[in-house]
Amino acid sequence: MSGGAVQLRGRAERLAGALPALLADAERLAATVLPGLHGRRRAGVGDEFWQYRPALPGDSSRMIDWRRSARSDSRFVREREWQAAQSVMLWVDSSAAMRFSSSRHLPRKDARARLLALATAVLLVRGGERVGLAGEQARPRQGTGQLAYLARVLAARGKASADAAGADDEYGLPDVSGLPNWSRALFLSDFLGDMERIAEALSAAARRGVRGALVQLLDPQEEAFPFEGRIVFESPSAVLRHETLQAGDLRMRYRERLARRKRELAGLARMSGWQYHCHHTDRPAATALLWIHAALERGR
């Protein structure tokens, strides 16, 4: 593991340490049968004791719990709770637009996104879930080995983006191609790209039974638009530019558009059974992690 990965993992562990193990809602995981820590509230394959039931014809004599049976006249079978793990796929936007912070006291949006993603991964792994990265070569797996791998991948991506600005697209688009059916997903992005394609990606995911959460990361400057006078605005990779003579006049209209974008995202999420949250980088990361914790656990 490189130094950057160690650092990122360490910070993520610290952030996640404050929260209890995150147990993803697994109601839709009937199809995934891999054993995990999720009690299914029904008898099945697992380690935990669930109930004794009278032995039925067809139960092999191996299944009879003799200790229990010896206390009564009938024979009992000891059943275990059916346990299963869930796959949670994380998608972290690493487009050019994410590489921005308005002040050197604030983290960049992509840094905050990677931190949140890895913290979530730490929580999930601690809960026994399988975690993977959408669109990457990171299939969902369990265990701290996977955590180390994720940390390495995310740190490498942060380094790459720091090295070569403009190598990626201007705005990111959720990659839903590698999402397993009925898994859960967490998308971290500023969602400033083309709204229609975002909606397409989200509905494609919903069609495959994937549910999850959208976290929109915004810099406080992007929210407040504190500009006056003659300004040329450029996107980080300098592809898009807009010149204005009276930046102050644009403020209300810009804010209106941003609010509309947020409304659209929230509506989109609601319709496809997802959840939406907007997080500003000047707020503590823990608030966003708490929300993610709650969102992934919702419905249990």
Next chain:
Amino acid sequence: MGGALGLGFTAPWLLLGLLALPVVWLLLRAVPPTPLRRIFPPVVLLLGLTDESSQADRTPWWLLLIRLGALAALIAGFAGPVLNPRASEPGTRPLLILLDGTWADATDWPARLRRVEAALEEARQAARPVAVVTLVEPPPPGELPFLAADEWLRRLGGLRPRPWQPDPEAVGAWAAALGGSFDSLWLSDGLDRPGRAELLRVLQEAGSLIVAEGGLPLLGLREARYEEGGFVLEAVRSVASAAAAEVSVEAVGSDPAGRETVLARAPLRFAPGRAEAELRLELPLETGNRVSRFVLRGQRSAAAVRLADDSLKRRKVALVSGVTAREGLRLLSPSHYLRNALAPGAELIEATLGDSLLAGPDVIVLADVARLAPAEADALEQWVRAGGMLLRFAGPRLAASDVGRGREDPLMPVRLRVGGRSIGGAMSWGTPRSLRPFAEGSPFFGLPVPADVSVSAQVLAEPDPELARRVMAALDDGTPLVTRKRLGRGQVVLFHVTASAQWSTLPLSGLFVQMLERLVAAGPSDALAAQAPEGSDWVPVVVLDAFGTLRAASALAGVPGERLARAPLGAAMPPGLYEDEARARRLARNVLGPGDVLSPARWPETVRLEGLSGPAPTDLKPPLLVVALGLLLLDALAALWLGGRLRRLAGPLAGGLVLAVSLAALALSPAPVLAQGDSGAGSARRDALALEATTQTVLAHVLTGNAQVDRVARAGLRGLSDVLFARTSVEPAPPIGVDLERDELAFFPFLYWPVTPDQPTPSPEAYARLNRYLRSGGMILFDTRDGDVAGSGVSSPGGRRLQQLALPLDVPPLEPLPDDHVLTRSFYLLRDFPGRHASGKLWVEAAPPDVERAEGMPFRNLNDNVSPVVIGGNDWAAAWAVDRSGAAMFPVGRGRAGARQRELAYRFGVNLIMYVLTGNYKSDQVHVPALLERLGQ
């Protein structure tokens, strides 16, 4: 060059550049500010938004104004503006700059120097040779030291005013021999003096003359004398303006601690139209004796300082008494009352008349001395005629003698009647007489007469035409009580009563003291000539410079008496304080003498007169350029701010500002803050200690700096306190460790001082405190803690250290504790005093050698005092020491014998504290029977 309104430009044509300003304005307005480039990811949301107004932001008008202001300042600055340009004086002839250089110049000396500097600067520009001459130190006759102005500019720093007047002869000789043609600038000190007119004529003949005068009025102290219990100060001023003026006079002298301070301050008022003023300053005699000089506050010249010499100092009084004082009859001796009355304010000599005369007293007091040997009487008369004051008191001897009977004795103010009278005695009808209030004109006038002063016997004066004028004080029936006669420059005063309380109660009253003070202090101020006779040699002690500052006069030669008295002040004899070591007299030569006036100089109409403080030309170029630079800086900041870039800089800027401010605060504040905190904490600690030590009886030990020893001492005193609490009525509070350097000792009846070889020696202040403690009844138990192996000698380290430590202490002679010492029976009956060691001897203050054992008693009548120190080496603290739970900390002895030894140690402690607290109570013989019974005898 040159301009109206006192403003000129060296390059006026540059000002045309100001015409370009409107163009610049238009240009700046037309060009919009450059756009800022901003990275902004959500630019996609902005696409398609159009500006509501197509007009770009204009450069704000105030920014334009700043820029135009900077430009204008630059243009004006480079045009070379000069405020108050001096029109250059015509002429290329050599220039003579003449200064008086007296003390009167000192008040505005810097202004004079500036004026000279300006003149030199001009001369330098015009390449004129210059000579600078001060009249107090004129060059040899006819000579003019013409040099380049540069050279004089360099020498200017060495120019100093002198605290004396120019010598008219030397100046006259110099001026008379002057020749050639030159222009002159005369910086006059504004005072008229002889020879001035001739000099003026010479200068006017040689060329053009400008006279510059300072406008300040000059003030000086011309006399300070002692008169009837107060100082009389006379001041003069140079302009007798119609307005009243007030100036503060300060009496400077050493305070009781020896530091120079202002002892008194009083306003001196010049009445309107008067050039002279007088102030009477009443000071207590003792304070008055400490006055070293009087200073006119705010006047920076030698004339404003009046040095005080012996004529303002306490008087030398010789007491000659006819009765030899017998032991035990002190209160009957006349000189006792005189001594007590005179001692605070005068120097007393008690010797025979002949010896007294040799000492050169100011006053000789003869208390009931009737007859003088003819030689003595002649010498005395001579002395009185030379200015001495003879103060005589009547008495039985005088009354019984025939001095002044029949004819007037030169040394008696009046003729006396035979016998005198006695009133209010057992055999007379009258009652004792009281005093009549003092008449105006009497030196005693104004003194309150107490009602209880009565006179029962006196000598009577023969009626005489002269008598009425000679009476200074009288009884209520008009009989003279004090008479005075002038004799030569001196006087003879007779008190018609005794100086003791035999004849009157006057010597018992405060009035007596006041009368004597007035008489003794009112000795005539001797003329200078009389004080500095020919042949005496006077060495300057301190001298005054022209600014009125005192300087030590170590390098100056002495002055013979006749010169000191008569010669004018000069380089050989600057004003100052001169001392005649042979006579132990000090005499001051001051700048102004009695009767001097400061008359202002009058100039003829033909002289061009200028003030000193003509406004100097000021080059305005640098300030204008600084203003332009500041405006440009402001513009840069404003542009940054407008562009939003300042916010990014604001953090570091604010940080830097905070750092700078805090650094400045740090640099300015710490000393006072620390000092205050320190003293506050110190006084709080002192108060806490005082409270702790005085609310209850507390045993204390000296902190030695050795933690282990201090701990044991504390534990030991704790153990002793517990035992005292349990067995006696003494209920001490927990013991206190005392730091000798810081803590007040007076609160503790008893100090335990364990001596360690490595103990630091206390400071002199601490020793002073210790000695005060010992003298005021404290007791210190020194414990060398070594079993006294060396007999408190130097062969043990503790003993050696003890000797070093105790050397500066005020310790009486010691002896080993005698068997009958009170310590052996103050509470318990003890024979020896063991601590952890049982062998050591105990040393206490030695008994007086002459005490005797009383008849049939086992104890001597010992001294009344409690021994201030008890010294031993038995390490008592270790034997007494208990820990918090009350268990003994250290083993003592072995087994039961050890327990007994510890018990005896405690008993010694109890006895010691009882001895400290009750003194020699137990040595009272009253207790003897009970003690004898206890002892089984």
